[in-house]
Amino acid sequence: MNYVKDVTTTPATTGALAAELRVAISRAARRIKNERGDAGLSDPQFNVVALLDLHGPMTPGQLAEAEHIAAPAMTRTVGLLADLGLVAKADHPTDGRQVVVTLTPAGEAEVRQTRLRRDVWLAGRLDGLTPQERAVLEDAAQLLRRIATS
C-alpha cells in the first residue's frame, strides 16, 4: 500500500466510502469499549466519570445535558457512582437547589486505568502496522474529529 495507489483506489462515490468507513468505525469503537477498568463500569457510568475528569465538577443537570439523557436517569447513575465511591455530591456554594458532583481519587484512578487499558490494547495493534500506515491513522484521527464535531 502506498500513497499513489491510495488515491487511485478511492471509491468513485463518497457514499461507498461512507458505508465502508461507517462499518469500520463502528466495529473499532465496539472493540475499544470492551477494555475496561477494575470497577467494571457500564458505558453510561464510565461516560460520567470520564466527563467529570475532563471538565471538573459538574451539576447533575449539566451531566444529563452533556450525555443527552433525561435528568432522572442521571440522578440514578450519579447515585450508583457515589455508592461505589467514585464520585462525591456536595451542596452548591450559592444556589441551594443545585448539587455539585466531583470525581474522587478512586474515580480518577478508574478513569486513568480504563483509558490506559484501551490505549494499551490499541497501541498493541498499532505496533503491528508500518510507519506509513500509522501516519494514515494519524491523519484519519484528525479528520474524524473534524467530522464528528461538524
Add this chain to the structure above:
Amino acid sequence: MNYVKDVTTTPATTGALAAELRVAISRAARRIKNERGDAGLSDPQFNVVALLDLHGPMTPGQLAEAEHIAAPAMTRTVGLLADLGLVAKADHPTDGRQVVVTLTPAGEAEVRQTRLRRDVWLAGRLDGLTPQERAVLEDAAQLLRRIATS
C-alpha cells in the same frame, strides 16, 4: 496537509496515537449511531436486524453468540422485533428444538433506511473533504477493519 508532512508529524509513540485515535473513533461512532430509521430501534434491536440482513436467517442461539449476549436476552429482543413485524420466527425444518428467525420485508426496509441515513450523514461530511483526505479515510477504513478483527 500532504503526505510528506503526514509522516513527519506522526507521534513519536504509538501510545499517543492510540489515545488520539481512540477518542476520534469513539466520538465518530457515537455520532453515526444517532442517525436512525423510522422504527427508532434501539442499538441491540438494530444489531439483530442488521445481522439477519447480512447473514440471512439465523437461530436465536446463533444471534446471541454473534452479539455476545446470553440466550435469554436474545429471546426477548427477537420477541420484541417479532411484535414489531420486523422479523418472523419459524420452526427449524429438521431439528424441532431450534427456531429460525427471518427478516421480514418491513425489517429489510428498516435496515436499508437506517444504513442510508447513516451513510447520507457521513457522506455529507465527506463531501467537504479534499480527494486526498478522502483517500486517507479510505486507507484508514481498511486499517481499522484489520485492527478490530485482530
Add this chain to the structure above:
DNA sequence: TATTGTTATACTCTATAACTATA
C-alpha cells in the same frame, strides 16, 4: 445425557410525570 430455547427473577438504564426545595 446433551442441546435449544424459554421462563423466572433481579439489576441497570432509560423515559415521562409528579413532587419538593429553592430562587
Add this chain to the structure above:
DNA sequence: TATAGTTATAGAGTATAACAATA
C-alpha cells in the same frame, strides 16, 4: 412562577438459574 433535583412508575436490555422439549 421558574428552576434543580428527586421520587414514582414503566419498559427495554442484560445476566444467571431453572425448566421444557427435542436430539
